[in-house]
Amino acid sequence: MVMSPARSNDIRQTHDRSQAGLKPDRLAPGSLYIVTQPLINGRFHWSLLSVDLNGSITQYQWHEYHGGRTAEKYSAQHIERTSSIYNGINVLAYFKIGGYRHIDQDHFDECCREVFKWSYGTVQENRAHDITPKTWLLRVLDQFVTGGVIVRFDTVQDLEYAVATLSRYKERQFLEAFLKQQPYIAPVMEL
Numbered sequence: 001m002v003m004s005p006a007r008s009n010d011i012r013q014t015h016d017r018s019q020a021g022l023k024p025d026r027l028a029p030g031s032l033y034i035v036t037q038p039l040i041n042g043r044f045h046w047s048l049l050s051v052d053l054n055g056s057i058t059q060y061q062w063h064e065y066h067g068g069r070t071a072e073k074y075s076a077q078h079i080e081r082t083s084s085i086y087n088g089i090n091v092l093a094y095f096k097i098g099g100y101r102h103i104d105q106d107h108f109d110e111c112c113r114e115v116f117k118w119s120y121g122t123v124q125e126n127r128a129h130d131i132t133p134k135t136w137l138l139r140v141l142d143q144f145v146t147g148g149v150i151v152r153f154d155t156v157q158d159l160e161y162a163v164a165t166l167s168r169y170k171e172r173q174f175l176e177a178f179l180k181q182q183p184y185i186a187p188v189m190e191l
Contacts, residue, residue: 026188027051027094030102032150033188034095034137034159035059036167038174044167046134049079049094050108058105060112062136070119072126074136076109091186092170095163098191099152100144111147115139134160162191 027033031051036044047061057079065073115136120126138160144150152159166189177184 027055027057028096029053029055030100032097032100032102034097034163034191036092036095036163036170037090038092038167038171042168042171044092044134044164044171046137046163048112048137048140050102050105052105053102058108060108060140062116062131062133064123065119069121071121071123072119072131074112074116076105076112090174090184092167092174093186094188095166096188096190097141097150097159099150101149101151103149111143112136112140114143159191 027049029051030053033049033051035047035049037047039045045061045063047059047063050058050060052058058076059079060074060076062072062074064071116131119131120129126132138156141150141156141159145152145156170187174184
């Protein structure tokens with residue numbers, strides 16, 4: 001689906017007014033989630049949420065950066081509670097990754113920082129070199145599988161396919177809710 005920037009902003013504003021935050025207890029302590037958010041042209045922003053054993057939530061992502069010589073960067077940010085909206089963009093779903101063995105935040109952060117050590121000057125240059133939020137996230141997951149942090153029978157590519165397919169389905173539900181002027185609450189889905 002192709003959505004104009006103006007239409008995209010209308011959707012964000014409508015849901016900013018109508019969405020309540022999700023209860024933090026919807027996310028299990030010691031767990032890991034992939035979060036998808038809709039972009040234009042049927043694409044999604046991908047990020048990770050790690051919930052420590054005490055229920056504290058940290059969002060890890062590769063994202064655009066305004067204020068430096070690079071177009072994008074890695075960041076980790078503590079968040080107070082889950083929400084159906086981050087940075088003005090709706091969340092389509094929280095995908096809980098089965099087989100995750102909780103690791104401390106320092107080790108998690110180190111794995112995330114290792115993926116892309118630098119960024120090109122523009123987002124377009126990054127995309128031309130396959131530097132995207134999704135490829136960053138998949139490489140983090142590959143490290144976790146290789147290191148035994150995630151133990152599953154399926155592959156990271158299987159997870160990617162499931163998340164992309166379910167995100168497309170959830171995007172249709174989100175757009176239907178928008179057109180009917182109804183709230184959309186991002187579900188938690190186990191993979």
